[in-house]
Amino acid sequence: MSKQARFEGDLFSSVSRNFFAPLWAKYEGSPYLTHLKRFEKTQYADRDDMLKWQWEKLAKLFQHAVENTAFYKEKYKGCRLESLNGLGKLPLLTKDEIRSRSDDMIAKGYDKSSLFRMKTSGSTGVSLELFMDEDSLQWKRGCTVRHDMWTGWKFGERVGAIWGNPEQFADWRAWLRNLLLLRHIPLDTLKMDEAVMDRYHETLRRKRPTVLFGHAHSLYLFAKYCESKGYDDIRPKGIISTAMVLHDFERVVLERVFDCGVYNRYGCEEVSLIGSECDAHSGLHVNMDTLVVEVVDGEGRPLPEGEAGAIVVTDLTNMAMPVIRYKVGDVGVLSNEFCPCGRTAPLITSLQGRIADYVQLTDGSYVSGISLTENFHMALPGVKQLQIVQEELDRLTFRIVPAGTWKKEDATALDGLIRKRFGATMRYDVELVASIQSEDSGKYRFCISKLGEQPF
Ligand SMILES: [Zn+2]
Incomplete structure (x- = not known):
């Protein structure tokens, strides 16, 4: 393969970084660039000092929540918090509570209409609304920029955003801000056919963004497309994969096609960035400047490091609507190495997808949907895309986009693998489809369980 030149920042990058960014921040009254300076230091701060700082923030947050919100006053009645580790004894905050008690969670002195509404897409059913104050938002914005920089990207350089968010430039101000400051090249994922991906390629080749950003699966589909066409001229410094689990096989393809590092990122609308990979690629550094992250068992008790469990986050910065011990709905593993x-910052060494995406075996044990689809994908060359739906405990539907024509050998190989993974008693149907529908958010679910039971 010929060696194509790496994309570098254009002349306007430094104008944007040194002139428009500070000017715009001043005009908006946004302190995120000042925060960024702090975060560039705290990422290397002594961990014990960071834990001490977290405890100070948490103690204040707890007191504030109990004194100023009806919800936490009631929820934490009789609870005390005396250390950072003591957090693990407080009851968890569920999505249902946020849905039904949202108004009671907003602290005295904050006007709901002046807060930022963060809305989740409700991928597992009903959507969720959460409110965030300006200070918290600015803080998180600073954190996100720091993590973007871990790829080698510099503030002001163009970003290729493979993302389903067309309303981003809704008004002239947003448009101008993007032109001068964010410099996002929006590549809409709502429809990703060959003609659309060819346009992505042409746009990226011309605009030369130094980082590509997007859903793991959309990035992967685009990389596969470039490879099939022999395009080897998209050369960013790094790729940020986010919003869904990044499979190892997807990472390999992205690295090969774009000849750069892939930086996995994990976050959610409710609290923003939770963890981000650095250039060592040994896990995702927890965003300690904003969050306390725990991994817990089915009863909400913190698990020892190295064990998989439900991810729980506490947002140290959102005073308008405190979020304490919120169960995000995903499964992960923490390491203090x-x-x-x-x-x-400690590392999230494994992300295993959503709790709702686990498949239950007939003996009652659980398998992560992500590892299952990865296994099927790797073992079956006839499969281009796959989604497993658990209809009943002993009945699955395999939705398959075939790589070519679905042959008898493919069906036999699939059956063999199903017997190996699920035993002789599992019944199944195969649906051959032209594409697997993404959700409104542009994410794509590998596994859907219709059973009520969950492992954590
Ligand atoms: Zn690192």
Whole structure:
């Protein structure tokens, strides 16, 4: 393969970084650039100092929540919080509580209409609304920029955004802000056919963004497309994959096609960025400047490091609507080992998708949908895309986009794998489809369980 030149920032990058960014921040009254300076230091701060800082923030948040919101006053009646570790004894905050008690969660002194509404897409059913104050938003914005920079991207450089969010430039101000400051090149994922992906390629080749950003699966589909066409001229410094689990096989393809590192990122609308990979790629550094992240068992008790469980987050910054011990709905593993990159935050070493995406076996045990689809995908060359739907405990539907024509050998191989993974008693149907529908958010679910039971 010929060696194509790496994309570098254009002349306007430094104008944007040194002139428009500070000017715009001043005009808006946004302190995120000041926060960014702080975060560039705290990423290397002593971990014990960071934990001490977290405890100070948490103690204040707890007191504030109990004194100023009807919801936490009632929820934490009789509860005390005396250390950072003591957090694990407080009851969890559920999505249902946020849905039904949202008004009671807003602290005295905050006017709901002046807060930022964060709305989740409700991928597992009903959507969720959460309110965030301006200070918290600015803080998180600073964090996100720091993590973007881990890819080698510099503030002001163009970003290729493979993302389903066309309303982003709704008014002239947003448009101008993007032109001068964000410099996002929007590549809409709502429809990703060959003609659309060819346009992505042409746009990226011309605009030369130094980082590509998008859903893992959309990035992967685009990489596969480029490879099939022999395009080897998209050369960003790094790729940020987010919003869904990044499979190893997807990472390999992205690295090969775009000849750069892939930086996995994990976050959610409710609290923004939770963890982000650095150039050591040994896990995702927890965003300690904003969150306390725990991994817990089915009863909400913190698990020892290295064990998979439900991810629970506490947002240390949103005083308008405190979010304490919120169960995000995803499964992960934490490690306290230190990363070779020198940054001190602990690592999320494994992300195993959503709790709702686990498949239950007939013996009652659970398998992560992500690992299942990965396994099927790798073992069956006739499968281009796959979604597993658990209809009943002993009945699955396999939705398959075939790589070519679905042959008898493919069906036999699939049956063999199903017997190996699920035993002789599992019944199943195969639906051959032209494409697998993404959700409104542009995410794509690998596994859908219609059973009520969950492992955590
Ligand atoms: Zn690191």
